[in-house]
Amino acid sequence: MGAAGAGGVGVVGMLAILAVGYFFGIDISPIVRELDQGQPAQDAPLSERDQEYGEFVSVVLADTEEVWAPVLPEQAGIEYADPRLVLFRGAVQSACGGASAAMGPFYCPGDQRVYLDTDFFDMMAQRMGAEGDFAAAYVIAHEVGHHVQNLTGVLSEVNGLRARMAEADANALSVLTELQADCYAGIWARHAQDRFGSLEEGDLEEAMRAAAAVGDDVIQSNAGRTPVPDSFTHGSAAQRQEWLMRGFRSGQMDQCDTFAEAGL
Template identity: 85%
Template sequence: MGAAGAGGVGVVGMLAILAVGYFFGIDISPIVQELDQGQSQQGRPLTQEDQEWGEFVSVTLADTEEVWGTVLPEQAGVDYADPTLVLFSGVVQSACGGASSAMGPFYCPGDRKVYLDTDFFDMMASRMGAGGDFAYAYVIAHEIGHHVQNLTGTLGEVNRLRGQVSERDANQISVLTELQADCYAGIWARHAQQRFGSLEEGDLQEAMGAAEAVGDDVIQANAGRTPVPDSFTHGSAAQRQEWLMRGFNSGDMAQCDTFGAAGL
């Protein structure tokens, strides 16, 4: 949802935004804070597209909660605690520090929140050629995968290790962390299909297309740079697709041990 200035929204607009946030169970406090502080005098009313994004994100989040609420205790012996998904526009402040939409969606373990600027979805479709509902759902599920890693203690161990090794090794650890989140996204997709019949024809291909589009090698090549594997922090397109499908085909967290597969 795009933020709007107090002068551009008014009381009715404010109530509409609060109602949408409450109804969909999504934290919209960054938007409300911008309104309250009057950071912009050229606001816009809440649009139909904003409301549709809110509903889509809310439904996807609810699906992940239902799946992981069962899978995590059964497969890892850890109770699942629902995260919060924060919609923001432009910039946002998290427990992990300030961030902007240029970063893309991210998960902050400090406050157990997923931060999402829906403009990223537009960029996926227009600039990356990776549009489609299930492509967008994959992005959300990937960030929820980081939440699962946080609950299992993986993120804490990763952060500890990255502070003790070289930059090259730290990048490799980061890649393994991201690939595991991709694998967890695949697990969600499999169980969502089994429970809710969520997948339609072409949906898995959309997710695979999104995994390819956000591969480090593809991003670097599209920026006119020669891909440098040692600088990768999220994994190549082929790796991301491989681990997404490993999770989907197995539905098993034990098959998502990217660290063990790398000999760590």
């Protein structure tokens, strides 16, 4: 098979990409499909940035697995099943339907996969003022928090309720779901620090900046709009920081019950 037979990236580039996916335990098939379309055939090695990105997200994902594998059985009596992480560029198909990079990272309960666009962390640093490795790690841990919610049955219950609610009520329930995932990200950070000494000076501040940057009020303000709480689906910057720190300080899932605190 010549270079043209391997599509746009050629044999060397394709083998390098597949190697990253195999050794790092990440599904990179969406990237392969994108690179395989519309480009002149050439032997293009995987870029250093892409390789570092793959290494980083695989390390964070492994860290979350090391934490949740004992924590979920101990605190919730449920066996932990590792999620799969999918890297994509531009757009991707999941069991939850099609999605574009514009919607940011997401978790799909239908296939138990976390989807991350390869350019998202650059956008966080350049446009949202949330740079740093731990800021990126917080985002991954938040999506893994949704996976934990899926395993505990929270996501299916929430989705069933939201389908029968008025928009404002459905949005409020969505906020509680997202804040709990933030709290679970905090639990991961606490146990990662206690078990592995993962946090360095300034890491927690990076995560706090990232949590603020993705607050609905901040996003709406940056878009030139007046924040409208009834339209929030993820929570305000202050709320996201509060629940992240609640999880970090306690390390306990029972301290992350956003629904009970809201009277539900």
